[in-house]
Amino acid sequence: MVFRLEIADFGAFYERTYDTAYRTALGIIREPALAADVTQEAYVAAYRHRHRYRGDAPSTAWLHRIVVNQSLAALRRRRPIQPVRDISPWMAPDPAGGSVARMVLIQALDVLPARQRAAVILRYYHDYDYATVARILNTTPTNVGAMLSRALDRLKDALEPEPGAVAEAGR
Amino acid sequence: MKTDDLERQLRSALRETLDQEAGPDPAWAESPAARRVAALDRNRRRWPLRLLAVAAVIGAAGGAALLTGAPHQPAAYSNGRIAYTVLHADPAGGDPDTDIWLTALDEQPRRVIGSDTDGVDQACPAFSPDGRRLAYGSVEGLWSATDTAIAHWPDYRNSALVIADVADDGTVVDRLTVDVGDGVPLPCPVWSPDGGQLAFGVPLTSPINPERSGQGSAVWILRQADRHVTVIPDLLATDLEWSPDGSVLAIAGGPETDSGGRVRNGLLDPRLYLYEPSTGTLRTLDAPTRVSGLTWSPDGERIVYARSQPSDDSRLTLYIIDAETGQQEVLTSAYGAVHGIGPVWSPDGKTIAYQRSFSGERHEVVLVTPDDRSAQTGLAKEVVMPTERTTADGSSLELWPWRVTWSPDGKSLLYVAWTYPNGRSGAGTVEKTVMAAVPTDPKAPAVILANDVLAYDSDDTMRVPIQIWGRLPSN
Numbered sequence: 174m175v176f177r178l179e180i181a182d183f184g185a186f187y188e189r190t191y192d193t194a195y196r197t198a199l200g201i202i203r204e205p206a207l208a209a210d211v212t213q214e215a216y217v218a219a220y221r222h223r224h225r226y227r228g229d230a231p232s233t234a235w236l237h238r239i240v241v242n243q244s245l246a247a248l249r250r251r252r253p254i255q256p257v258r259d260i261s262p263w264m265a266p267d268p269a270g271g272s273v274a275r276m277v278l279i280q281a282l283d284v285l286p287a288r289q290r291a292a293v294i295l296r297y298y299h300d301y302d303y304a305t306v307a308r309i310l311n312t313t314p315t316n317v318g319a320m321l322s323r324a325l326d327r328l329k330d331a332l333e334p335e336p337g338a339v340a341e342a343g344r
Numbered sequence: 345m346k347t348d349d350l351e352r353q354l355r356s357a358l359r360e361t362l363d364q365e366a367g368p369d370p371a372w373a374e375s376p377a378a379r380r381v382a383a384l385d386r387n388r389r390r391w392p393l394r395l396l397a398v399a400a401v402i403g404a405a406g407g408a409a410l411l412t413g414a415p416h417q418p419a420a421y422s423n424g425r426i427a428y429t430v431l432h433a434d435p436a437g438g439d440p441d442t443d444i445w446l447t448a449l450d451e452q453p454r455r456v457i458g459s460d461t462d463g464v465d466q467a468c469p470a471f472s473p474d475g476r477r478l479a480y481g482s483v484e485g486l487w488s489a490t491d492t493a494i495a496h497w498p499d500y501r502n503s504a505l506v507i508a509d510v511a512d513d514g515t516v517v518d519r520l521t522v523d524v525g526d527g528v529p530l531p532c533p534v535w536s537p538d539g540g541q542l543a544f545g546v547p548l549t550s551p552i553n554p555e556r557s558g559q560g561s562a563v564w565i566l567r568q569a570d571r572h573v574t575v576i577p578d579l580l581a582t583d584l585e586w587s588p589d590g591s592v593l594a595i596a597g598g599p600e601t602d603s604g605g606r607v608r609n610g611l612l613d614p615r616l617y618l619y620e621p622s623t624g625t626l627r628t629l630d631a632p633t634r635v636s637g638l639t640w641s642p643d644g645e646r647i648v649y650a651r652s653q654p655s656d657d658s659r660l661t662l663y664i665i666d667a668e669t670g671q672q673e674v675l676t677s678a679y680g681a682v683h684g685i686g687p688v689w690s691p692d693g694k695t696i697a698y699q700r701s702f703s704g705e706r707h708e709v710v711l712v713t714p715d716d717r718s719a720q721t722g723l724a725k726e727v728v729m730p731t732e733r734t735t736a737d738g739s740s741l742e743l744w745p746w747r748v749t750w751s752p753d754g755k756s757l758l759y760v761a762w763t764y765p766n767g768r769s770g771a772g773t774v775e776k777t778v779m780a781a782v783p784t785d786p787k788a789p790a791v792i793l794a795n796d797v798l799a800y801d802s803d804d805t806m807r808v809p810i811q812i813w814g815r816l817p818s819n
Contacts, residue, residue: 298362
């Protein structure tokens with residue numbers, strides 16, 4: 174049993190990290206109920222495999238790797254997400270009227286393939302560097318850069334559609 | 345839109361939206377994951393029980409040989425060597441490796457089975473009742489389930505039971521290998537009291553491996569003399585223990601259930617099964633339900649088992665049942681446990697040890713006396729082992745064990761535990777893992793037998809004996 178103190182008390186670890194884990198799953202899956210289920214699955218997996226946590230990276234990054242993998246696996250098991258044209262159900266109401274641009278931007282994430290969406294969440298929500306994103310997605314930093322570049326291009330296309338352009342449904 | 349602008353807006357939008365979101369289960373205690381984890385750990389914590397059971401069996405079997413006409417008298421023995429499993433982390437970042445080490449109070453630890461380069465994981469050492477043989481499980485592919493497939497069953501290969509001879513100088517030489525097959529975890533054997541048979545579970549599917557499907561789990565009984573294997577089919581064992589006279593194998597477990605979803609909820613109606621090898625009959629005791637761990641009394645007359653509550657399977661209660669009549673009584677109030685050994689009878693038959701949650705994953709060891717009850721509650725009287733102990737050099741340390749077994753003489757408990765050097769547990773303090781001999785006398789010094797015991801602790805094998813104290817062979 175090789176886990177470090179920060180995950181030794183797993184209940185405390187759960188309560189300390191739950192919100193970011195859930196939000197990571199939600200950002201990728203885009204459905205609150207499934208994201209909640211996947212988050213629970215991720216913690217069970219993390220608990221079962223905590224002896225594999227070697228302490229060579231922050232425990233949250235280790236956890237987010239599991240959450241991302243569980244989220245991508247969950248999406249593979251279900252129908253593809255269709256691009257939505259109404260406000261995403263996981264977005265909280267904005268009492269101030271909100272920024273339409275922000276909502277549109279969040280909606281536009283649906284056009285991304287799930288793996289690209291995961292890269293976007295890890296990079297722009299968690300602020301992980303390329304190397305960490307690469308470890309989480311089991312790829313190289315160079316590929317992370319390419320993945321993010323493609324994701325941004327797609328988002329630009331979705332936000333500023335050219336005539337005749339068709340958004341591709343992400344999975 | 346420029347890329348820089350898009351990145352800035354993405355950061356802002358994601359934080360403003362996602363940071364408002366809170367999932368439905370922020371409290372660990374009420375979360376589905378906590379319930380699942382509790383179910384996993386109930387299975388795991390029964391392994392060390394079995395270790396202790398072996399120690400108890402050792403005593404009882406020896407007693408049978410020495411005391412003709414009184415075959416069930418418990419007997420204590422001198423302490424011999426200790427076998428334990430060590431997980432070696434690869435400093436280069438590769439897969440870890442598990443091997444088996446030996447030590448003793450007057451010996452330095454040494455690896456006796458496995459190597460860093462053998463590509464095989466060995467675990468679950470079990471000393472024979474006479475202390476002259478060591479049985480263990482081996483398997484390849486234990487670490488094949490990478491983090492990218494973290495929820496999947498490893499690609500187990502060449503799972504086998506190995507029996508080795510242990511020479512007086514501690515040299516270990518493999519003598520017999522029995523193939524169990526591919527696709528199953530390494531077997532964790534339990535010796536019969538006469539040393540002639542070994543029983544172990546073969547979990548082809550398991551409630552603790554929810555991705556696994558299909559049926560076929562079984563209990564195997566290997567007869568050493570002719571290598572004959574008896575298979576008890578359609579039974580997923582969570583604990584096994586031979587009666588002290590060797591006539592009955594008690595099994596906690598049951599047929600598997602499939603909840604219909606991707607998550608299995610565990611065994612369907614786990615009960616206490618009794619198998620008689622001489623007749624081939626398998627029966628269940630009526631009264632015990634929701635059974636997890638079990639332990640025979642050294643006189644063979646009673647069984648103590650842990651029973652979960654129907655509404656909360658992380659809460660356990662110890663019951664004691666007469667193996668002949670089926671009459672049972674409650675021994676303890678309900679307690680929570682994440683790790684622990686469950687009920688394990690001491691070699692002298694006077695005390696039962698179990699572990700219960702103290703705080704989070706830290707567990708305390710409780711010793712109960714089944715024949716000394718409270719007049720008010722009728723429950724067995726309890727003594728809690730102090731978690732702070734001193735060593736022979738006068739230093740003090742906390743010991744929070746997650747695995748505990750008895751010494752053959754019944755005077756000490758063998759811990760694999762977290763400890764906190766240079767002070768108490770707390771924020772910023774990194775725990776160490778040690779194996780320690782801890783006398784039941786709270787004033788006697790504890791002995792640290794091995795440091796950095798990164799012990800193998802896999803869910804896949806359900807109950808992993810990671811340390812066992814054998815009897816002295818010449819005794």
